[in-house]
Amino acid sequence: MRETLHATACPALTTSSPRPGGHFPGGHFPGERVGVALAIVGTALFATKSILIKWAYGYGVDTTTLLTLRLLMAAPIYLVILGLLLRGPGLAALNRRNVPLIAALGACGYYVASWLDLHSLNFIAAHYERLVLFTYPAFVLLLNSLVNRRKVLLREVFALVIAYAGLALIFAHDLASLGEHVLIGTALVLGSALSFSFYVVGSQRLSGEVGSRVFTCIAMLGASAAVFTHFGLVGSFASLAQPPAVIGIVALIALVATILPSFMINAAIVRIGANQTAILGSAGPVVTALLAVLLLDEVFTRTHAAGMALVLAGMMLLARGKRGRPPVTAAPPTS
Numbered sequence: 001m002r003e004t005l006h007a008t009a010c011p012a013l014t015t016s017s018p019r020p021g022g023h024f025p026g027g028h029f030p031g032e033r034v035g036v037a038l039a040i041v042g043t044a045l046f047a048t049k050s051i052l053i054k055w056a057y058g059y060g061v062d063t064t065t066l067l068t069l070r071l072l073m074a075a076p077i078y079l080v081i082l083g084l085l086l087r088g089p090g091l092a093a094l095n096r097r098n099v100p101l102i103a104a105l106g107a108c109g110y111y112v113a114s115w116l117d118l119h120s121l122n123f124i125a126a127h128y129e130r131l132v133l134f135t136y137p138a139f140v141l142l143l144n145s146l147v148n149r150r151k152v153l154l155r156e157v158f159a160l161v162i163a164y165a166g167l168a169l170i171f172a173h174d175l176a177s178l179g180e181h182v183l184i185g186t187a188l189v190l191g192s193a194l195s196f197s198f199y200v201v202g203s204q205r206l207s208g209e210v211g212s213r214v215f216t217c218i219a220m221l222g223a224s225a226a227v228f229t230h231f232g233l234v235g236s237f238a239s240l241a242q243p244p245a246v247i248g249i250v251a252l253i254a255l256v257a258t259i260l261p262s263f264m265i266n267a268a269i270v271r272i273g274a275n276q277t278a279i280l281g282s283a284g285p286v287v288t289a290l291l292a293v294l295l296l297d298e299v300f301t302r303t304h305a306a307g308m309a310l311v312l313a314g315m316m317l318l319a320r321g322k323r324g325r326p327p328v329t330a331a332p333p334t335s
Helices: 032-047 049-057 063-085 089-093 098-120 126-133 137-147 154-178 181-210 212-234 244-272 274-281 284-295 302-319
Strands: none
Touching: 032 049, 032 244, 032 274, 032 284, 049 063, 049 126, 049 244, 049 284, 063 098, 063 212, 063 244, 098 126, 098 181, 098 212, 126 154, 126 181, 126 284, 126 302, 137 154, 137 181, 137 302, 154 181, 154 302, 181 212, 212 244, 244 274, 274 302, 284 302
16 A cells, blocks of 8 residues: 655554565565664654753743744755755656645644644643644544545544543643643644644645655745744744753754654654554653653653553554554654
């Protein structure tokens, strides 16, 4: 089946299989162990983003400035990669119609979704934010049912009930102990998940037409243009002069927590398939929770552990596809 490889997004909404070329005598795919390692390390690196953002906020930087600095570092890299890709067959697949559509989708997925996600971390714990965002395939499922007439299975409804029961458990606990900030933060990150799901659903066809890497580069550059416009309207150029510590953190967010793992996840999908990558990606919220407790001194109770277990169980069930039917995968988003 066609592989959908969104390099810095949910890598696939459709079933992907490892490349069939050449079995070893034991029946193993070449590079399978490498693919598993890439998926695990890429997921772990993605999981550091919320921690790094919390650190940056500790220096007083605002959301718009932080996102602008992040894309000021990342956009030139994507531009160079796009230039190299367009020297090959990638140029032939582009036309005047799909470029602005891809850029608009990128603005939805990596401007709107990213801003909402980053801003939510002013109000809620890093481990809770990552867990809420992890449920974005629920919105993908609903949008696909409306846009593409994809029938929702009873098993998928059951999976969503389990996942959101887990979120409700944590939400009620944190709302009682931390107050209305939890309500604001939850609304922001749910808005981010919804925005990102529009990007994912809209990109399914276009990514296949132009190639995943070309698609990702154009989408990120479209998002960068939107973010820079936003900053130009409401920000101050003086705010870009941040302390070296903030610049260092932003560099880590852009390179270590975004670009590097995006290519690792992309390479993992090629080697082991999107489903297996998604299953390994379910460790992301767990890694974020561990880092949040160790590095941010966040509170993680038995209630949080029980809620996380329910969310992960629900998303794992949602990622399991019925034979002959593409599943909804839950690979790590990078808003």
